[in-house]
Amino acid sequence: MPKVTQQHMDxxxxxxxxxxxxxxLRDGFHSTSMQDLFAEARLSAGAVYRHFTxxxxxxxxxxxxxxxxxxxxxLAVATNRPGRSLGAVVAELLNVIRAKSVxxxxxxxxxxxxxxxxxxxxxxxxxxxxxxxxxxxxVILVRDHQETGGLPTNVTAxxxxxxxxxxxxxxxxxxxxxxxxAVAEMPYAVRALWPGxxxxx
Amino acid sequence: MPKVTQQHMDxxxxxxxxxxxxxxLRDGFHSTSMQDLFAEARLSAGAVYRHFTxxxxxxxxxxxxxxxxxxxxxLAVATNRPGRSLGAVVAELLNVIRAKSVxxxxxxxxxxxxxxxxxxxxxxxxxxxxxxxxxxxxVILVRDHQETGGLPTNVTAxxxxxxxxxxxxxxxxxxxxxxxxAVAEMPYAVRALWPGxxxxx
DNA sequence: ACAAAGAAAACGAACATTCGTCTTGACGTG
DNA sequence: CACGTCAAGACGAATGTTCGTTTTCTTTGT
Numbered sequence: 001m002p003k004v005t006q007q008h009m010d011x012x013x014x015x016x017x018x019x020x021x022x023x024x025l026r027d028g029f030h031s032t033s034m035q036d037l038f039a040e041a042r043l044s045a046g047a048v049y050r051h052f053t054x055x056x057x058x059x060x061x062x063x064x065x066x067x068x069x070x071x072x073x074x075l076a077v078a079t080n081r082p083g084r085s086l087g088a089v090v091a092e093l094l095n096v097i098r099a100k101s102v103x104x105x106x107x108x109x110x111x112x113x114x115x116x117x118x119x120x121x122x123x124x125x126x127x128x129x130x131x132x133x134x135x136x137x138x139v140i141l142v143r144d145h146q147e148t149g150g151l152p153t154n155v156t157a158x159x160x161x162x163x164x165x166x167x168x169x170x171x172x173x174x175x176x177x178x179x180x181x182a183v184a185e186m187p188y189a190v191r192a193l194w195p196g197x198x199x200x201x
Numbered sequence: 202m203p204k205v206t207q208q209h210m211d212x213x214x215x216x217x218x219x220x221x222x223x224x225x226l227r228d229g230f231h232s233t234s235m236q237d238l239f240a241e242a243r244l245s246a247g248a249v250y251r252h253f254t255x256x257x258x259x260x261x262x263x264x265x266x267x268x269x270x271x272x273x274x275x276l277a278v279a280t281n282r283p284g285r286s287l288g289a290v291v292a293e294l295l296n297v298i299r300a301k302s303v304x305x306x307x308x309x310x311x312x313x314x315x316x317x318x319x320x321x322x323x324x325x326x327x328x329x330x331x332x333x334x335x336x337x338x339x340v341i342l343v344r345d346h347q348e349t350g351g352l353p354t355n356v357t358a359x360x361x362x363x364x365x366x367x368x369x370x371x372x373x374x375x376x377x378x379x380x381x382x383a384v385a386e387m388p389y390a391v392r393a394l395w396p397g398x399x400x401x402x
Numbered sequence: 403a404c405a406a407a408g409a410a411a412a413c414g415a416a417c418a419t420t421c422g423t424c425t426t427g428a429c430g431t432g
Numbered sequence: 433c434a435c436g437t438c439a440a441g442a443c444g445a446a447t448g449t450t451c452g453t454t455t456t457c458t459t460t461g462t
Contacts, residue, residue, distance in 0.1 A: 012441095028320035030231035034418055044443040045419075055418065108319060114374060115316020118309055119229035128378055152393040159390035166371025166387070173315060173370045174363065177329055185360035186367070192353040193364060193395075213407095235452055245409045246453075256452065404462090413454070420447075430437085 063113045067130045078137045086145050087194030091187035107176035138164050214252050217242050264314045268331045279338045287346050288395030292388035308377035339365050
C-alpha cells in the first residue's frame with residue numbers, strides 16, 4: 001500500500017509489538033528469534049525492519065511499554081485516595097496488578113524486564129527511574145500517615161516507602177510464577193497490616 | 202592429569218562455576234557464549250564439556266546454587282529466633298541478603314534466575330518450591346505472633362506470610378538494581394512496621 | 403605404556419540483518 | 433472518468449557471523 005497514512009504505520013507497529021509480546025512471554029527475550037517474531041506477526045523480515053532497526057529496539061519498546069503500564073497504574077491508584085489507609089492503597093495496587101496480569105500478563109513481562117535490565121544499562125536506568133517515581137509518590141503518602149498517626153515516626157518516610165515499594169515486585173513475582181489465585185488473599189493482608197489510624201479503611 | 206582424585210574433579214567444577222557466575226552476572230545467561238565461559242575459566246571447550254553436558258546444565262547448576270544460598274539464609278535466620286519480633290526476623294533476613302549481595306552478588310543472580318524461570322518450566326518448578334519452603338517457615342512464625350498478639354487475626358497466617366515473603370524479592374530487586382546503600386535503611390523500617398507485642402524486639 | 407584430561411580445530415545449525423525484486427494503491431494527466 | 437506512472441511497502445532468499453557442540457589430537461601423571 002503506497003502513500004499510506006500515519007495511522008497505518010502505527011497499526012503495523014502495534015501489530016509487531018503485540019506479536020513480540022506474545023513471543024517474549026512464551027520464550028523470553030533472547031530465545032525468541034526474529035524469525036519467530038516474523039511468523040507470529042505474519043510479516044516478512046523486511047516489513048518488521050522497516051519499523052524497528054534492530055531486535056534490541058523491539059525489546060526496548062516492549063520493556064518501555066510495560067514500565068509505562070506499571071507507572072500509570074501506580075499513579076492512578078496512589079493519587080486518587082479519598083482518605084484511605086496506606087494498606088488500602090497498597091492493597092488496591094496489588095489488585096489492579098493482578099487484574100492486568102490475568103488479562104495481559106503484566107507480571108510475567110515485568111520479570112523478564114528485570115532480568116534484561118541486569119545486562120542492559122540503559123534499561124536499568126529506566127527501571128531505576130520508574131522505581132524512583134513510584135517511591136516518591138509513596139513517600140508523600142507515608143508522610144501524611146506518619147503525621148496523622150498510624151505509622152512509626154522513628155524511621156524515615158523514605159525507608160517505609162521502600163518497604164511498601166518492595167512488596168510490589170514480590171507480589172509481581174508470585175503472580176508471574178505461581179497461580180494468580182495463590183496470592184488472591186494478599187491484598188487483605190496488607191490492608192490488615194497497615195490499617196492506619198482507627199476509622200480509616 | 203590422568204587418574205585424578207575426586208577433589209580435583211570438584212575443584213575443576215567449582216572453577217567452571219565460578220567463571221560462569223562472573224560471566225552470567227556480566228552479560229546474562231543467554232548473552233554469555235560458551236566461548237566467553239572458556240576464556241573466563243581459562244579452560245578449553247573439551248575441558249568444560251567434560252564436566253557439563255550442555256550450557257543449560259551450567260545455567261541450571263548456577264541457578265540451583267543461588268537458590269540453595271537463599272534457602273540456607275532464610276532457614277538460618279527464621280529458625281534461630283530467640284523471641285524476636287517478626288519485623289526483627291525479616292530485617293535480619295534483609296541484612297544477610299544485602300551482605301551476601303555485596304560479597305558475591307546474590308541479588309543480581311537471583312533476578313537473572315527469575316527471568317530464566319519464566320521460560321524454563323523445570324527451573325520455575327524449583328523456584329516455586331523454594332518460595333513454598335520459605336513461605337511455610339514464615340507461616341509458622343506468623344502463627345506464633347498471631348497467638349501471642351501483635352498481628353491481626355482477621356486474615357490468614359498464609360496471607361500475612363505471603364506479604365512478608367513478597368518483601369524479599371522487592372528488596373533483592375532494589376539491591377540488584379540500585380546502589381545497595383540506597384536500601385540500607387529498609388531493615389529499620391521493617392523492624393518498626395512489625396514490632397510485635399510490646400517488649401519484643 | 404596406558405588412560406584420562408585438556409587443547410584446538412572444525413562442524414552444522416541458527417542467528418540477526420540486508421538487499422534486490424515485486425506488489426500495490428494513490429495521484430496527476432489527458 | 434480512465435489509465436499510466438510512480439514510489440513506498442512488503443517480501444523472502446541470501447549473507448556473513450556466531451553459536452553450542454563434537455571430534456581429533458596432544459599432553460601428562462601414574
